[in-house]
Amino acid sequence: MSEAAAFSTHLKRLEAEAIGVLREVAAEFRNPVLLYSIGKDSSVLLHLALKAFHPAKPPFPLLHVDTTWKFREMIAFRDRIVAKLGIELIVHTNEEGLARGIDPVASGSALHTQVMKTEALKQALDKFDFDAAIGGARRDEEKSRAKERIFSFRGAGHAWDPRHQRPEMWHVFNTRLRPGESIRVFPLSNWTELDVWHYIAAERIEVVPLYFAKMRPVVKRSRAWIMVDDQRLPLDPGETPEQRLVRFRTLGCYPLTGAIESKAATVEDIVAELRQARQSERQGRLIDSDAEASMEKKKREGYF
Amino acid sequence: MDSAPLPAPADKTLLRFLTCGSVDDGKSTLIGRLLYDSDAILADQLETLERESKKFDTTGEDIDLALLLDGLEEERQQGITIDVAYRLFQTKRRAFIVADTPGHKQYTRNMATGASTAELALLLVDAHKGIVTQTRRHSLICSLLGIRHVVLAVNKLDLVDFDRSTFDAVAKAYREFAADLGFRSLQAIPISARFGDNVARTSPRVPWYDGPALLDYLETVEIDHRDDMTGFRFPVQWVNRPGPDFRGVAGTIAAGTIAPGDPIVVTGSGVQSRIKEIVTYDGPLVRAATGDAVTLTFSDDIDVARGDVLASPKSRPEFADQFAAHIIWMWDEPLVPGRSYWLKLGARTVPATVTTLKHRIDVDNGSHVAARTLALNEIGLCNLSTAQPIAFDPYAKSRETGGFILIDRLTNETAGAGMIDFALRRASNIRRQAETIGADARAALKGQRPAVLWFTGLPGAGKSTIANQVEQKLVALGNHTMLLDGDNVRHGLNRDLGFTDVDRVENIRRLGEVAKLMADAGLIVICAFISPFRADRLMAREIVGPHDFIEVFIDTPLEECIRRDPKGLYAKAQAGEIPNFTGLDSPYEAPEAPEVTLATIGHDADALADALIDTLRERGIIG
Ligand SMILES: Nc1nc2c(ncn2[C@@H]2O[C@H](COP(=O)(O)OP(=O)(O)O)[C@@H](O)[C@H]2O)c(=O)[nH]1
Numbered sequence: 001m002s003e004a005a006a007f008s009t010h011l012k013r014l015e016a017e018a019i020g021v022l023r024e025v026a027a028e029f030r031n032p033v034l035l036y037s038i039g040k041d042s043s044v045l046l047h048l049a050l051k052a053f054h055p056a057k058p059p060f061p062l063l064h065v066d067t068t069w070k071f072r073e074m075i076a077f078r079d080r081i082v083a084k085l086g087i088e089l090i091v092h093t094n095e096e097g098l099a100r101g102i103d104p105v106a107s108g109s110a111l112h113t114q115v116m117k118t119e120a121l122k123q124a125l126d127k128f129d130f131d132a133a134i135g136g137a138r139r140d141e142e143k144s145r146a147k148e149r150i151f152s153f154r155g156a157g158h159a160w161d162p163r164h165q166r167p168e169m170w171h172v173f174n175t176r177l178r179p180g181e182s183i184r185v186f187p188l189s190n191w192t193e194l195d196v197w198h199y200i201a202a203e204r205i206e207v208v209p210l211y212f213a214k215m216r217p218v219v220k221r222s223r224a225w226i227m228v229d230d231q232r233l234p235l236d237p238g239e240t241p242e243q244r245l246v247r248f249r250t251l252g253c254y255p256l257t258g259a260i261e262s263k264a265a266t267v268e269d270i271v272a273e274l275r276q277a278r279q280s281e282r283q284g285r286l287i288d289s290d291a292e293a294s295m296e297k298k299k300r301e302g303y304f
Numbered sequence: 305m306d307s308a309p310l311p312a313p314a315d316k317t318l319l320r321f322l323t324c325g326s327v328d329d330g331k332s333t334l335i336g337r338l339l340y341d342s343d344a345i346l347a348d349q350l351e352t353l354e355r356e357s358k359k360f361d362t363t364g365e366d367i368d369l370a371l372l373l374d375g376l377e378e379e380r381q382q383g384i385t386i387d388v389a390y391r392l393f394q395t396k397r398r399a400f401i402v403a404d405t406p407g408h409k410q411y412t413r414n415m416a417t418g419a420s421t422a423e424l425a426l427l428l429v430d431a432h433k434g435i436v437t438q439t440r441r442h443s444l445i446c447s448l449l450g451i452r453h454v455v456l457a458v459n460k461l462d463l464v465d466f467d468r469s470t471f472d473a474v475a476k477a478y479r480e481f482a483a484d485l486g487f488r489s490l491q492a493i494p495i496s497a498r499f500g501d502n503v504a505r506t507s508p509r510v511p512w513y514d515g516p517a518l519l520d521y522l523e524t525v526e527i528d529h530r531d532d533m534t535g536f537r538f539p540v541q542w543v544n545r546p547g548p549d550f551r552g553v554a555g556t557i558a559a560g561t562i563a564p565g566d567p568i569v570v571t572g573s574g575v576q577s578r579i580k581e582i583v584t585y586d587g588p589l590v591r592a593a594t595g596d597a598v599t600l601t602f603s604d605d606i607d608v609a610r611g612d613v614l615a616s617p618k619s620r621p622e623f624a625d626q627f628a629a630h631i632i633w634m635w636d637e638p639l640v641p642g643r644s645y646w647l648k649l650g651a652r653t654v655p656a657t658v659t660t661l662k663h664r665i666d667v668d669n670g671s672h673v674a675a676r677t678l679a680l681n682e683i684g685l686c687n688l689s690t691a692q693p694i695a696f697d698p699y700a701k702s703r704e705t706g707g708f709i710l711i712d713r714l715t716n717e718t719a720g721a722g723m724i725d726f727a728l729r730r731a732s733n734i735r736r737q738a739e740t741i742g743a744d745a746r747a748a749l750k751g752q753r754p755a756v757l758w759f760t761g762l763p764g765a766g767k768s769t770i771a772n773q774v775e776q777k778l779v780a781l782g783n784h785t786m787l788l789d790g791d792n793v794r795h796g797l798n799r800d801l802g803f804t805d806v807d808r809v810e811n812i813r814r815l816g817e818v819a820k821l822m823a824d825a826g827l828i829v830i831c832a833f834i835s836p837f838r839a840d841r842l843m844a845r846e847i848v849g850p851h852d853f854i855e856v857f858i859d860t861p862l863e864e865c866i867r868r869d870p871k872g873l874y875a876k877a878q879a880g881e882i883p884n885f886t887g888l889d890s891p892y893e894a895p896e897a898p899e900v901t902l903a904t905i906g907h908d909a910d911a912l913a914d915a916l917i918d919t920l921r922e923r924g925i926i927g
Contacts (some may be wrong), residue, residue, distance in 0.1 A: 008316035010399040012595075019597035020556045023542045027610055027651065051585040052554070054599070056546035139390045146389040165387065166718040167413050167634050169420040170707045171556075172648050176716040190401050192392045 007202050014195060015048065018187035020171060021150060022052040025132050025185050026059045028175035032132040032185075035121075036062035036089070038074045039251045040207050041136030041188060043081075044196055047205045048187065049134075050085070061088035063124055063133070067116040068093060069104050069253035071229050077208045090128065094120035104255045105234060112253070122158050131177055134185045140192045150189045156180040193249075194274050201267040210248045211270065213262045217241035224258025316394075319522060320401045322418045322451070325428030326438030327406075330459045334428065334497035335391060335404055338519060341504035342393050388414045397523045412667070412681035413634040415442060416721060419449040420707065423527045426455045426518075431464045431494075435477050441667040447485035448630055448683070448723065450703050453527060454482070456492040457518060461510065462499055468512045489525065493518050533701040535619030536560030536568070539650035540612045544599055552583055552599040553608050555651070558704035559697075560616065561593040562600070569617040570608055571695035576617055577602040611652035613695035613705065621705060624727035625693040630665075631658070631686050633678040635712065635719040640677060642809035644843040645719060647690060649708035655691040655846055656710065657813075662686065676806055678720070687728060691846060699723035714838055743851070746826030750784040753925045754823040756848045757916070759832040760841060760895060761858030762887045763873055764865040766904045766912075770858060771832040773913035778828060781917075783926055786822050788815060790833040803884040805837075812840040816847035823851040828925065836892040852925060856916065857898040862887050864905060 007015070025032050034049060036042045049058040064078060082089040094102075097115040104112040125133060139146045144162065151173040153166050166174050175183060188196070200207060218225040219233075219241050226233070228241040233255055235241070246259035247270075264270045323331045391402040403418030405411065419425065425446040429439055446454065456478050464470045475492035482490060493502055494513050501507035504519045516524070541555040562568075562579055569576045582589040583599040592598045600614070608614070615621055633639050639658060647656035664675035664684040678684045699706030710720040747754045757774070759767040768789055775787045794801070798814055801807040812835055822829045835841050845853045865887065866874045877885035884890040895901075900919055902912045920926045 008399075010316045010318040013318050016556055016595055016597040020541070023554055023597075024651075027542050052597070053542075053544060054583070054585040055550055056544050140392045146391060147387045162387065167417040167721070169417055169709055169718075169721045170703055171421075172650070172707065172709050174648065174709060174711055174716070174718045176646065176711055178716060181716075190390065190392060192394065192399075194394065195399075 008198075011195060011199055011202065014188075014191055015051075015199070017171070017190065018045075018048045019052040021173075021185060021187040022049055022058075022134065024173055024175070025134060026053070028173075029132040029183070031128070031130050032060045032134065033063045033090070033125075033128065033130040034058065034060055034134045035136070036064050036078070037136065037251075038064065038070070038078045038208060039136070040196055040200060040211060041138065043205050043207050044191075044199055045134065045136045045187065046081070046085075047203060057085075057087060060134075061090055063090045063092065063128075063130075065117060065120045065124060066091050066093045067104070067112070067120070067253050068098065069112075069116075069232075069255060071208075071210055071227070071251060071254045071257075073210050074208055074251055081206070090124070092120060092124035092127070094123060103232075104253045105232075109256050112256070116253075125158065125182065130182065132175075132183045132185055134187065136188050137186050138188050138191050138193070138196075148186065148189070150186055151175060152184045152186065154182045154184060158182065160184075194271065197267060197271050197274060201271060207267075208251060210251055213245050213247040213265050213269075215243045216246050216259065218244050218246055218259055225261070226257075227254055227259055229254040316397065316399060318399045318401065319424065319525075319527065320403070320422050321424040321426055321522065322403045322405060322415075322422035322446070323426045323428065324405055324415055324418075324442040324446070325457075325459075326430075326436055329428040329430045329433075330497040331404065331428050334426075334457065334459065334495070334503070335402055337497050337500055337503050338402075339391065339393050341500060342395050342519065388418045395519065395523055400522065412441070412445065412683075413632065415445055416449060416632050416634075419446055419451055420703070420721070422449075422451055424453040424455065424522075424525065425451045426457055426522075428457050428459050428497075429474060429478070431458050431461050431470050431474060434474050435481060437668050439478070440481060440669065443482055443485055444665075444667050444670055445632075445683075447487070448632075450699060450723070452486065452488045453525060454487045454490045455518065455521065455525075456490065457497075458492060458494050459497050461494050461501065462496040466494070466501075466509050471513075488528075491515070491521055491525075493521065534559045534621065534697050534705070535616035536562050536566070536614070537621060537697070537702065537705050538562070538568075538600065538614040539652070539705065540608055540610055540614065541651045543608065543610060550601075551605075552581075552601045553614070554597075554599040556597045557592055557594050558650070559594055559702050561591060563591045564588075567617050568600075568602070568614045569620060570606065571613045571615050571621055571623050572693065573607065573612075575606050577604040577606045579603075611650070613650065613652075615695070621695045621697045622727040623693050623695050624729060625690045626659070626687065626728040627696070627724050628662075628685065628687050628726055628728060629699075629708075629722040629724045630683060631678065631710070631720045631722045632683050633680055633720045635717050636680055637712070637719070638677040638679045639684075639720060640805055640809050641686075642806065642813050642843075643839050644713060644846060646711040646713055647688070647694075647708050647722075648711065649694060649696060650705060652694050654694060655713075656688050657843070658686045659689045660687040685725075686722075688722070696724050696727075698726055700725075712839075713842060743824045743826060746824075748826075750826050751927055752783050752826070752828060753852065754826050754828065755852035755854060755920070755923075755925045756819045756823055756829045756831060756844075757854045757856055757920075758819075758835070758841065758844060759830070759856045759858055760835045760898075762860060762862060762865045762892050763834055763885070764868050764870055765858040765860035766909060767832040767834075767858045769909045770902065770904075770912050770916075771830050773909050774916055775830055777913055777917050778920075778926070781926060783828055784826065785828045785830060787830045788819060788822075788832070790815075793818075803890070808837070809840055809843075812837075812844055813847070816844035819844070820848045820851065823848060828920075834886050834892070836886045836890065838893045838895065841895065852923065854900060854919070854923075855895055855898040857895045857901045859894075859901050859903045860905065 094116050102112055102115045137145060149165055149168045217228045219239055225246055247262045248259050264273045325331050389404045393400050403422055405415040405418040458471050458474050471494040494510055495502040501509055502517045506517045537558040538555050539558055540553045544552045544554050564579050564581055566579045580601045580603045582592050641658045641661050644655050644657050646653055661675055662685045663672040664682055666673050697705045706724045708722045709718050712719045743754055759771050761767050771787060775785050778785045798811050801811050819829045819831055869875055876882050877888050886892050
């Protein structure tokens with residue numbers, strides 16, 4: 001217990017709050033699922049789920065919505081972790097979107113996100129009849145997130161209505177649903193990016209190596225370094241990948257995820273770097289800069 | 305990586321605070337300033353901010369820090385805050401969760417939401433406006449929700465030339481007003497949110513002020529967590545039973561501390577045991593305290609379920625089914641005393657009704673006003689009754705075990721929030737008189753099973769006619785019955801009731817109780833009441849409890865009822881002589897899943913009555 005004792009009281013309170021939320025989900029919902037996107041927030045979420053139900057295993061499966069454009073290292077990491085823990089993993093891909101040839105490069109980030117992430121997620125939730133989906137979103141990520149509840153109600157069709165959210169008093173969560181309705185649950189709502197890394201350090205949580213600086217083949221695209229993860233990324237005439245010391249602050253589909261130049265090779269380096277950082281992590285996500293209200297719009301449509 | 309030192313300073317604490325004040329006092333600007341000055345705003349966010357400041361053109365040349373906070377598109381366009389937003393920032397000493405709540409009167413519920421988890425309130429007043437109604441209202445809500453620490457930020461001091469006497473007058477007036485709101489600390493700070501004076505650093509423009517800057521104060525103010533107000537409290541959230549070898553209960557300690565060997569009692573059953581182990585993923589603990597999320601095992605094999613509250617045997621919580629509480633109404637449809645809602649407190653959810661609304665509180669001045677309902681954003685003192693006794697503490701002693709929500713049973717909306725004041729009667733003192741002859745014995749003598757047949761339908765649908773036929777047939781078969789007819793009961797038992805929503809609920813409640821007594825007597829009770837609201841029929845069903853409750857929907861379309869109009873009532877109502885007439889200006893909610901539906905068009909009453917008799921036979925109610 002010396003590890004946990006070394007936490008700041010602040011991290012301990014965040015951890016306890018998240019564990020309480022996860023247990024409430026298990027107790028109150030018929031068929032919950034944990035959305036596992038393989039990134040650092042998901043890794044923390046999974047770790048918290050292990051803690052919440054110890055010595056039992058988490059009483060819900062993991063769901064990964066795979067666009068088929070994730071970094072290869074992400075998929076390898078996912079499969080290894082799931083095998084190690086012996087937890088059920090459901091992988092869902094929007095096959096119909098694939099058949100239509102939607103891809104992040106040719107179709108553009110907006111359409112790709114809509115079809116392969118938002119639509120795919122809705123398909124999976126409907127297919128397996130999940131009534132609660134646990135996700136790793138945090139309020140510090142973006143402005144409209146700051147207004148979202150920990151238990152975020154979704155009407156039929158998974159839509160978020162920001163004008164009509166259930167008031168959330170104390171830690172008493174209204175989990176009641178009618179057929180066709182569902183709830184998204186965000187146990188990390190009150191964590192910041194820095195908290196996540198502090199926690200990863202304190203708890204020695206394994207994360208995808210892409211978060212750590214390494215020489216990687218990249219090309220420069222609209223102010224961001226894009227990694228050439230496989231042959232599918234079309235190169236412009238004359239464009240050749242160069243090796244740079246880079247790392248990622250968030251992970252997603254590789255053609256849409258910008259790397260930053262960094263020397264941070266350990267969790268401690270990352271924490272130190274973040275202390276200096278003058279860029280928010282969403283900056284690495286190309287999908288957000290489309291319009292400043294774009295996240296709210298996506299969420300109304302059912303995006304996580 | 306294994307041997308690396310932990311980067312987080314071990315003593316960094318968390319403070320949750322709420323900002324409130326009226327519109328335009330500068331709340332958003334102030335929070336934006338706090339974020340900005342504590343470097344919580346990153347370069348790309350600042351860039352977006354500059355772009356937006358130009359687009360919305362709210363502060364001329366400067367960047368508008370308030371735009372950092374208004375998260376919804378609509379809010380940014382209209383320059384208002386609609387919903388509570390949570391903002392996170394950290395300094396070297398503390399991490400902060402800020403609930404930014406709207407100042408408009410109609411958003412009391414959002415303010416209460418923000419206040420429910422806050423330890424401190426940062427209350428803004430505009431220096432040249434002074435204390436206004438909104439200030440008083442927000443202070444009262446903060447006090448009611450148990451906030452005990454307040455910072456009064458007297459803002460826009462630049463507009464009064466940093467005048468000391470203005471500040472002193474506002475601070476003095478506020479201290480006088482707040483004297484009996486139960487605040488344990490109150491710090492007044494003169495600031496200018498827009499220009500940053502006394503926000504992150506003390507300002508040379510306010511030389512006469514020798515107190516701390518706001519941020520400095522927030523970083524250091526001591527918040528006592530009042531663990532000692534109750535004994536140990538552990539609401540059981542989840543029973544952890546992975547296999548035959550392990551059985552523990554998981555939850556978060558609501559109050560007190562616990563160690564292996566400590567005695568505990570399961571509130572309600574009174575069963576006692578001792579803590580065997582405090583189980584965590586990181587190994588067993590020697591001690592756990594308020595706020596820790598743990599799993600407990602016991603030295604005996606005791607019966608514990610989700611919703612139970614474990615406590616120290618020496619200081620137990622209240623355990624009652626009737627109590628007084630302050631309720632904040634949060635929903636568009638008003639509170640109806642007598643109507644059944646779900647009440648959720650901790651991990652326990654039970655049906656509950658408001659039995660009496662004692663008064664409404666006028667939040668502008670704290671005075672008590674007589675009221676029959678509570679509308680959205682209104683606050684009142686109520687007596688409540690729950691279907692089963694629950695464990696709780698007065699809210700003033702413990703927010704976690706004294707605060708509850710009320711949920712509308714049909715829409716599932718969070719309709720209200722309550723803070724318990726005290727138990728009205730201890731459940732243990734009103735143990736029911738045990739009956740030596742039970743309902744079953746009484747019914748067996750009559751060769752039947754007691755049941756309540758609850759007819760519902762529009763006026764003129766045919767309820768009374770069919771109910772009468774059914775009773776005649778039952779009596780002919782040798783059964784013992786009683787027919788309760790809506791119109792008749794209104795001449796006697798319920799003659800004091802009218803047709804408002806509140807009275808209709810009370811009407812049904814009494815009828816439900818009467819039907820139950822008659823079923824207890826072993827009778828087959830036939831009730832023919834319009835009973836237009838689903839919630840109220842649900843309430844009747846619950847009152848009748850263990851007896852068979854058969855909801856019989858007399859399904860006749862409105863046009864047909866109007867055409868038949870056996871008592872000439874529709875004609876009168878259409879002529880405006882009967883207000884609140886069901887089907888016309890008062891709604892009828894058809895049952896979603898009645899046990900029996902009798903569609904009257906094309907069938908005569910006799911055949912329908914026979915159909916119902918068959919159902920009773922199938923269900924084993926009659927022989
Ligand atoms: N002169 C001056 N104006 C301020 C100050 N603080 C806020 N304001 C202005 O007051 C107006 C309302 O501020 P805002 O933060 O949106 O108020 P809110 O409704 O309480 O969030 C804006 O035009 C601000 O620029 C201050 O300290 N001095």
